[in-house]
Amino acid sequence: MYALLVEPFVEFAFMRSALAGALMLSAGACPVGVFLMLRRMSLTGDAMAHAILPGAAAGFLLFGLELLPMTVGGLAAGMVVALGAGAVSRLTVQTEDASLAAFYLISLALGVLMVSLRGSSVDLMHVLFGSVLSLDGPGLALIGGVAALTLATLALIWRGLVAECLDPLFLRSVSRVGPPVHFIFLALVVLNLVGGFQALGTLLAVGMMMLPAAAARFWTVRLMPMVALSVAIGALASVAGLLLSYHLSLPSGPAIVLSAGIAYVVSLVFGARGLIASAHPSHRHRTA
Amino acid sequence: MSDPCLTFEDLTLGYRSHPAVHHLSGTLARGSLTALVGPNGAGKSTLMKGIVGVLEPMSGRVSRQAGTTLAYLPQQSEIDRSFPARVADLVGLGLWPRRGLLGRFTAADRKALDEALAAVGLSGFEDRPIDTLSGGQLQRALFARVLVQDAELILLDEPFNAVDAKTVGDLVALIERWHGEGRTIVTAAHDLELVRRHFPETLLIARRPVAWGATGETLTAENLARARGFTEAWADDAPWCDDHDLGHDAAGAHAHAHGHAHQAAPRLAAGSDAR
Numbered sequence: 222m223y224a225l226l227v228e229p230f231v232e233f234a235f236m237r238s239a240l241a242g243a244l245m246l247s248a249g250a251c252p253v254g255v256f257l258m259l260r261r262m263s264l265t266g267d268a269m270a271h272a273i274l275p276g277a278a279a280g281f282l283l284f285g286l287e288l289l290p291m292t293v294g295g296l297a298a299g300m301v302v303a304l305g306a307g308a309v310s311r312l313t314v315q316t317e318d319a320s321l322a323a324f325y326l327i328s329l330a331l332g333v334l335m336v337s338l339r340g341s342s343v344d345l346m347h348v349l350f351g352s353v354l355s356l357d358g359p360g361l362a363l364i365g366g367v368a369a370l371t372l373a374t375l376a377l378i379w380r381g382l383v384a385e386c387l388d389p390l391f392l393r394s395v396s397r398v399g400p401p402v403h404f405i406f407l408a409l410v411v412l413n414l415v416g417g418f419q420a421l422g423t424l425l426a427v428g429m430m431m432l433p434a435a436a437a438r439f440w441t442v443r444l445m446p447m448v449a450l451s452v453a454i455g456a457l458a459s460v461a462g463l464l465l466s467y468h469l470s471l472p473s474g475p476a477i478v479l480s481a482g483i484a485y486v487v488s489l490v491f492g493a494r495g496l497i498a499s500a501h502p503s504h505r506h507r508t509a
Numbered sequence: 510m511s512d513p514c515l516t517f518e519d520l521t522l523g524y525r526s527h528p529a530v531h532h533l534s535g536t537l538a539r540g541s542l543t544a545l546v547g548p549n550g551a552g553k554s555t556l557m558k559g560i561v562g563v564l565e566p567m568s569g570r571v572s573r574q575a576g577t578t579l580a581y582l583p584q585q586s587e588i589d590r591s592f593p594a595r596v597a598d599l600v601g602l603g604l605w606p607r608r609g610l611l612g613r614f615t616a617a618d619r620k621a622l623d624e625a626l627a628a629v630g631l632s633g634f635e636d637r638p639i640d641t642l643s644g645g646q647l648q649r650a651l652f653a654r655v656l657v658q659d660a661e662l663i664l665l666d667e668p669f670n671a672v673d674a675k676t677v678g679d680l681v682a683l684i685e686r687w688h689g690e691g692r693t694i695v696t697a698a699h700d701l702e703l704v705r706r707h708f709p710e711t712l713l714i715a716r717r718p719v720a721w722g723a724t725g726e727t728l729t730a731e732n733l734a735r736a737r738g739f740t741e742a743w744a745d746d747a748p749w750c751d752d753h754d755l756g757h758d759a760a761g762a763h764a765h766a767h768g769h770a771h772q773a774a775p776r777l778a779a780g781s782d783a784r
Contacts, residue, residue, distance in 0.1 A: 259592055381610050384602055387594050390587040394561045394579070395605045395658075442638045444593045 229467045235356075239463055242356045242364050243477060246421075246429055247455030249368035250413040252375055252448045254434035256406065259444075260386055263435070264318070266427040268325040270414050272302035274332030277418065282335055288359050292415055299411030302328050307407055311400065367416035371409050378402050383444065421474040428478035429455060436485040439492025454484045514539040514577060514662055514693040515560065519569035521750075522552070522559040528567065528750070529555040531717040537695070539574075539661075542688040544708035544724065545697040547736055551715045553697040554584050557664050560695075573662065577693075578606060580660035582651055584667045584697070590640045596650050597635040600625060603657030625656035630679060645672045652683055663687060665696040669703070681707050701728060715739030 229236045257266055276298025280290030302324040309324075310317035356364075375382070381402040384392040392399045410430075417426025433454035437447045462477030469476075490496050515537040522530040530552040537543060545553050558564040559571050561581045573579065580603075588599070603625070604618050626632055629649040634642075642650060648668065655663060665684070669677050685707065687694055695712075698704050704711060704724060711727040713719040715736040720727040 259589075378610070380605075383594070383598070384605065386589060387592045387599065388586065388588045388602060390563070390583055391581075391602055391654075392605070393563050394581040394583075396609070398610055442593050442640075443595070447593060 225468070226464065229464065236463060236467065238356045238361055239473060240459065242361055243429075243459030243463065244456050245361075245364045245368040246413075246417055247433070247452055247459055249364075249371035250417055250426070250430040251433045251437075251451040251455040253371060253406075253409050253413050254430035254432075255437065255444075255448050255451050256382060256386065257410065258431065258434045258438060262317075263431055265321060266410060266414065266430050268321050269299055269303060269410055270418070270427040271329040271332075272325040273299045273328075273411070273414055273418060275328050275335055276332075277415075278332045278335035282338065288357075288363065292363060295415040295418065296411060298328060298332075299415060300408065303407040303411055304404065307404055364416045367412050371413060374405060374409055378405055382406060421477065425474045425478045428481060429458075432478065432481035432485045433458065436481070436488040436492075439488040439495045441493070454488075455481065458484055512539040512574075513537065514541070514574055516572050516574075517569070518572070520559065520566055520571050521568045522555050522564055523567050524555075526567070527747070529716065530559065530714065531750070532569070533714070533718050534569075535718075535721060537693060539693050540688075540691045541710055542684070542694045542708055543696070543710040543712055544704040545695055545712050545714070546699070546701070546704060546728070547714040547719075548739060551736070551739060553714065554666050556714070557581065557583070557666050557695070557697065560664060577662050578658070578660040579662045579664065580655045580658040581664045582655055582666060582668055584670070586651070588639070588647075590642075590647075592639070594639050595635065596626070596631065596637050596639060596642070597622060599639050599650055600653045600657055603654035606658060606660070621657055621659075622653075625653040626650075628656055628683065629653045645676045648672050648680070649676065652680055656683070661692055663692055663694045665694070667697045667699070669698060669700060677703070701733075704728065 230240055254266065257263055273295040276294035276296065277291045278294070279298075280287070280292070280294035284290040302321070306317060306321040306324045309315055309320040313320075381392070381396075381398050385399050385402055389399060413430060414426045417429055421429060433451040434447075436454050437451040440450055441447050458481035459477055461483075462480040463473060465471055465480065466473040466476040488495060492498065513536040517533045517535050520530065520533045521528050529550075533556070545556065547553050555564065559566060560573075561579065600622055601614070601618075604614060604622075608614060608618070623632075623635075626634060629652050631646065631649050631653060634646070634650070639647070639650075652668070655665075668680055672680070681703070684694060684696065696708065698708075705728060708724055710722065711724040712721045713727050713732055713736055716739060719736045720729075720732045
């Protein structure tokens with residue numbers, strides 16, 4: 222049991238830093254994912270992950286596989302797309318999902334073009350699928366910083382974010398804080414995806430954001446427990462995924478996201494509000 | 510002249526250059542209880558949005574007396590009932606004007622919340638998820654939120670839609686309590702009997718103001734017929750309105766509906782737009 226569950230982390234430093242990175246990523250990305258899901262913006266994370274690509278690719282083109290330029294580039298591209306799509310939807314009749322689709326497709330095409338200009342498909346695979354096992358000090362610091370900033374910001378804007386989700390018209394009638402809160406939240410999405418693409422790659426970072434959130438939705442009708450549960454599921458998936466990857470020699474990023482996927486399917490079937498609970502409603506009932 | 514709470518100056522509100530509220534002038538006295546009556550599409554909700562400020566005027570102005578706090582209960586709320594919130598969370602939004610984004614809720618706030626729920630008959634519902642509420646219960650919860658907001662100016666957009674007689678009675682009792690406390694209240698309503706019984710003043714609109722004043726004088730058969738003659742449709746080729754008729758008494762509380770150039774042929778309301 223020890224050899225199966227603990228030894229890989231004791232024995233190998235790269236496993237320890239991979240674990241630390243994945244856990245910190247869960248702490249930041251999963252709560253963001255819960256709000257994305259509750260705002261019916263689950264696919265926004267996906268779109269944003271694609272949108273980050275040209276920025277990261279520009280950094281890669283200019284400086285090679287370096288953390289800082291790829292991060293800064295990804296952040297810049299993500300912010301342009303998030304703010305651009307948000308602004309278009311607020312200033313015109315176009316809804317946010319449509320403008321986001323337009324922006325991210327342009328961005329993605331640019332990104333693929335730029336990656337293909339230089340580098341082999343191995344490099345492209347690295348950008349797309351990440352390499353949690355090669356996380357180094359700066360990479361860990363980046364993920365840790367993102368997680369801390371995310372949690373602090375969420376605590377600050379929590380009430381506004383809840384109000385904006387629950388009753389946006391009411392919030393507009395009492396305060397002008399709605400739009401800034403929305404944009405700060407979109408910035409958090411970009412920040413976590415950029416942090417995530419170091420560990421998991423652009424395509425899978427969003428899995429860590431959305432799958433634990435979607436799984437947690439099946440268990441509770443309260444917001445705070447839902448957020449806490451999503452973080453727990455994300456952490457569990459990180460540990461399980463890394464162990465699977467170690468013992469079965471699987472790529473680590475997909476193993477982590479697939480573990481989260483298993484948690485989702487289990488929740489979907491067995492959750493308190495899942496398939497079985499819905500298919501077999503209790504026939505016992507109270508008098509009032 | 511009594512203390513004005515709300516002033517309209519030749520206010521025109523609308524969407525994409527088509528007016529939904531056309532040239533409204535006048536004042537709403539502090540402490541007044543006014544019913545807003547008119548056919549569907551007459552601009553009742555638009556007027557409320559204009560007062561709240563979520564819709565910018567196309568021309569003219571609507572101004573609240575400085576420092577007047579406002580509570581607004583929209584007809585079509587944008588509440589996401591699938592959001593994992595409890596009744597207490599929804600009603601607690603009413604604390605926003607006092608506590609804002611970061612202010613800590615105090616014991617007094619919690620007490621105000623409990624009292625508001627008790628006042629609308631929802632004691633014990635604090636922890637219920639909002640998606641388990643019936644339509645009437647949700648409306649009661651939203652009234653509780655207005656109570657918590659403790660505002661001087663209260664706008665209720667068709668609050669009696671789709672609620673049963675008992676709930677209507679309870680909600681009317683709350684409105685009369687607010688009136689007794691000196692708050693200024695505007696309520697959009699369709700039930701003329703209810704308006705005659707409980708609302709001292711009425712503003713009858715059909716895109717443009719038809720009549721405004723004491724309910725008994727406003728809701729006459731003649732005025733109602735004029736309001737009914739209004740058509741909702743707007744025409745793409747309607748001529749541009751450059752009628753900035755200033756002939757009405759903007760300062761007088763209730764004189765505005767008379768002498769307005771548009772009133773000369775109100776039955777031709779849409780026709781005059783298309784002329």
